[in-house]
Amino acid sequence: MKKHWGTPPRHIRAESPALEWARDMTGRCARATAIGNRSLLVENHTAIADFSDACVRLDTRTGPLCVFGSGLSLRDVRPGALIIRGSIHRVELPCKGGDAPDEP
Amino acid sequence: MNRDYTIQATCLMPARLIHRALEQGACFESIRLSGKRRMVAVCDAQSARILLSLCERYSVPAKVLRRGGRSGMLAFLRERRTLPLGIAVFLMLCAAFLSRIWWVDVALSGENAQSEGLAMLRSAIHDAGIAPGIGKRGIDPGLLAQRLTALGRYSYVGARIQGVRLLVEAVPEVSAPAVYDVDAARDLVAGMDGIVVWAVARAGQLCVKPGDAVRRGQVLIRGEELATKDETRPIAALGEVVVRAWVTGRASLPLSRTERRPTGRVSFATSLTTPWQKWPIVEGDAFDQQTEDAKRLPIGGLFIPVEIERVVRREMASATVAADRTALEARLAALAFADAAMRLCLNGPEGCGITDSWVNYEQTPGAMRAIAIYEIQSNAAVEREVLQGG
Numbered sequence: 406m407k408k409h410w411g412t413p414p415r416h417i418r419a420e421s422p423a424l425e426w427a428r429d430m431t432g433r434c435a436r437a438t439a440i441g442n443r444s445l446l447v448e449n450h451t452a453i454a455d456f457s458d459a460c461v462r463l464d465t466r467t468g469p470l471c472v473f474g475s476g477l478s479l480r481d482v483r484p485g486a487l488i489i490r491g492s493i494h495r496v497e498l499p500c501k502g503g504d505a506p507d508e509p
Numbered sequence: 510m511n512r513d514y515t516i517q518a519t520c521l522m523p524a525r526l527i528h529r530a531l532e533q534g535a536c537f538e539s540i541r542l543s544g545k546r547r548m549v550a551v552c553d554a555q556s557a558r559i560l561l562s563l564c565e566r567y568s569v570p571a572k573v574l575r576r577g578g579r580s581g582m583l584a585f586l587r588e589r590r591t592l593p594l595g596i597a598v599f600l601m602l603c604a605a606f607l608s609r610i611w612w613v614d615v616a617l618s619g620e621n622a623q624s625e626g627l628a629m630l631r632s633a634i635h636d637a638g639i640a641p642g643i644g645k646r647g648i649d650p651g652l653l654a655q656r657l658t659a660l661g662r663y664s665y666v667g668a669r670i671q672g673v674r675l676l677v678e679a680v681p682e683v684s685a686p687a688v689y690d691v692d693a694a695r696d697l698v699a700g701m702d703g704i705v706v707w708a709v710a711r712a713g714q715l716c717v718k719p720g721d722a723v724r725r726g727q728v729l730i731r732g733e734e735l736a737t738k739d740e741t742r743p744i745a746a747l748g749e750v751v752v753r754a755w756v757t758g759r760a761s762l763p764l765s766r767t768e769r770r771p772t773g774r775v776s777f778a779t780s781l782t783t784p785w786q787k788w789p790i791v792e793g794d795a796f797d798q799q800t801e802d803a804k805r806l807p808i809g810g811l812f813i814p815v816e817i818e819r820v821v822r823r824e825m826a827s828a829t830v831a832a833d834r835t836a837l838e839a840r841l842a843a844l845a846f847a848d849a850a851m852r853l854c855l856n857g858p859e860g861c862g863i864t865d866s867w868v869n870y871e872q873t874p875g876a877m878r879a880i881a882i883y884e885i886q887s888n889a890a891v892e893r894e895v896l897q898g899g
Contacts, residue, residue: 453531456524458542478541484531490539 435465435499445472445489461489468499512538513578514557516550518564518571523548526563535559554580610648611641612674619680630679633657645670694743697730697890699723700858703752706886713746723752729890752889756857758849760841761878765829769798774824782818796824837877842868845881853883861887
């Protein structure tokens with residue numbers, strides 16, 4: 406089975422939290438910072454896959470990140486970072502990364 | 510990042526377009542969808558160039574909604590490069606407009622301002638060569654005032670230029686009071702019939718009191734005063750006796766009028782005509798009262814003067830129609846007041862004032878008559894010589 410180098414096993418992560426910082430600093434996984442339900446900062450995405458008033462789908466290295474809501478718009482769009490504004494109802498985070506349960 | 514450009518692009522996949530632009534280094538201040546496939550992006554000039562070039566490459570309709578910043582200012586100036594010339598032309602036109610007189614106003618003041626007309630003053634100004642449109646340099650207000658004062662009818666004339674307006678102010682001359690010999694005996698008599706409103710005698714003996722009816726020629730102020738207890742001596746009578754008088758004007762109009770109306774009967778007549786001869790083709794009926802409407806139809810072309818003349822005759826009948834009473838009264842009142850005003854101008858005293866006016870209507874067989882009345886008040890005390898002289 407293919408293993409992700411940026412995703413240490415859970416037993417190792419539980420004993421060494423500093424490894425989480427290392428993952429963050431490599432920029433491999435996407436980071437989403439929500440401010441209330443009006444604004445969502447997304448960093449380390451690779452592409453904008455879909456964009457509409459009700460849904461914004463971003464590609465990340467660990468899978469698609471979907472934001473659902475109404476009246477969505479993009480602000481401060483730069484390569485690797487953007488802000489999603491609007492009434493955010495639901496966020497689906499990529500589950501292929503290290504947060505997903507390890508496959509047997 | 511500045512917000513110089515607002516670009517609208519209509520495409521099927523806005524996300525793909527944004528992604529391509531980001532790959533080429535573009536950054537966006539904001540991106541929103543204004544329609545199902547319409548994207549509005551706010552970005553700086555470099556990002557706008559990237560986005561527009563992508564739109565051009567992929568044949569995506571895009572247009573710049575707003576352009577700001579330095580490039581926008583340059584574009585604005587480029588589009589309005591004729592503005593300085595226009596401003597210069599506008600200033601020249603303003604200067605040309607303001608260097609001329611466009612209004613000539615004449616104002617009278619003083620005691621006789623109401624009675625004195627402006628026509629003479631205006632004609633004198635016109636004779637001086639001053640008319641709307643003349644240049645300010647061609648006007649000397651002081652010289653103009655001197656010329657108008659030289660007319661002799663004004664005690665003061667002032668002229669001044671206010672912007673594009675020439676204001677001429679004049680005070681009509683007040684006539685000197687009549688000169689009389691204090692020792693020459695005279696009576697003051699009534700110059701017209703009327704009822705005395707008020708009377709005052711400055712010298713002499715007053716012979717009437719308010720409410721008296723006086724006739725033309727009746728003595729109003731007798732020229733005498735007591736010299737001793739039993740003797741009187743003649744003096745020149747002075748005073749004013751204001752009487753109320755009435756001037757009437759009349760007008761009469763018939764209550765009905767005769768109108769000619771078509772009865773509906775029509776006849777047609779046709780004839781072949783040349784400039785020298787006329788041959789009837791169809792002879793229509795002729796009516797006692799009729800109107801004719803002729804039409805000519807050329808049939809010989811340009812060089813053969815042969816025509817067919819078609820005459821339509823319509824029978825007419827006279828009918829008596831009652832006049833509209835309101836319109837008739839209005840017309841009668843206007844005519845009667847005009848007649849009264851004419852009589853007042855011809856026979857009325859000078860300086861009289863109209864205090865009241867009304868109109869009465871009378872109906873006579875077949876006609877209506879209006880009597881307009883002007884009530885006037887005037888000083889009726891005049892010298893006997895004036896009365897005899899006219």
